[in-house]
Amino acid sequence: MFLARVTGRLVATISYPGLDGVPLQWIQPLDEDGQPCGPQLVACAAISSGPGDLVHYVDGREAAVALEETYVPVDATIIGYVEQVQRADATAWVEVQP
Amino acid sequence: MMISKVVGSVVATQKDEKLENLKLLVLEVHDQNGKAAGSYVVAVDSVGAGLGDMVLYATGSSARQTTLTDGRPCDAVTMAIVDSWDLGGDNVYEKWKDV
Amino acid sequence: MILAEVIGTVVSPVQIPVLDGRKLLLLKPVSPSGAPAGQARIGIDTIGAGMGDRVLVIQEGNSSRQILQEPQGAVKTVIVGFVDEVEMGGEIVYDHANS
Secondary structure, three states, rough: EEEEEEEEEEEEEEEEOOOOOOEEEEEEEEEOOOEEEEOOOOEEEEEOOOOEEEEEEOOOHHHHHHHHHHHOOOOEEEEEEEOOOEEOOOOOOOOOOO | OEEEEEEEEEEOOOOOOOOOOOEEEEEEEEEEOEEEEEEEEEEEEEEOOOOEEEEEEHHHHHHOOOOOOOOOOEEEEEEOOOOOEEOEEEEEHHHHHHO | OOEEEEEEEEOOOOOOOOOOOOEEEEEEEOOOOOOOOOOOOOEEEEEOOOOOOEEEEEEEEEHHHHOOOOOOOOOOOEEEEEEEEEHHHEEEEEHHHOO
């Protein structure tokens, strides 16, 4: 489970059965300082997230388990909003969703 | 999942018998701006993608969660044909403008 | 399993039901001697860990579901223990009592 920022939306009308209506969104994984970390990827959304949101996502096979139809080829799913990340050290950053 | 463009297919007559009757596509991985990222993946096709289509593919054990690939040695599978996407409100890719 | 250090807390107001009421901590994977070793991730706390603790982390779905007793849960990263001591080649490279 990793931190990420939602950066965009993606439309695909032809998809594997069971994925109809599941939102697809671009996410940018973030490091502990909230800085971009690694390439952007596309994830399914199990919550009603949208571009700009700070979220966390699960990768691998567990990504499909978070969806309504669990027998689908999905390897990344957004599973929650992040309202705050609190750090004990000097690089603490806090964010509150609008 | 990552974005990629279907740039070809693979024919292999000698292969593990569990790989028989699977359509193998050559995918060119693209980034969020629609630019080729310089790497290629061979994936099993589960959505009927064709040459030139922009597709999403899933990797790892998730790739075996289709009726086609269940119980077969497969680590990448196409799972959607992409129509369009936007980043920060700007349309980046639209299928109907690509051709 | 990996070794990690707890570096922060994560507040998530809306999430999938399996995570409701669970404490999420920000983890930085570390090497046996404590050097940073990978991308920070979010783990579910099952032991009452806090800021600065060196912990043992499981990163696999089936094991995580067993620990949380959630047979259908989309969970992957779970904190399962405190690290007291790490020994490598007869030498103690981490000792909680002296850290």
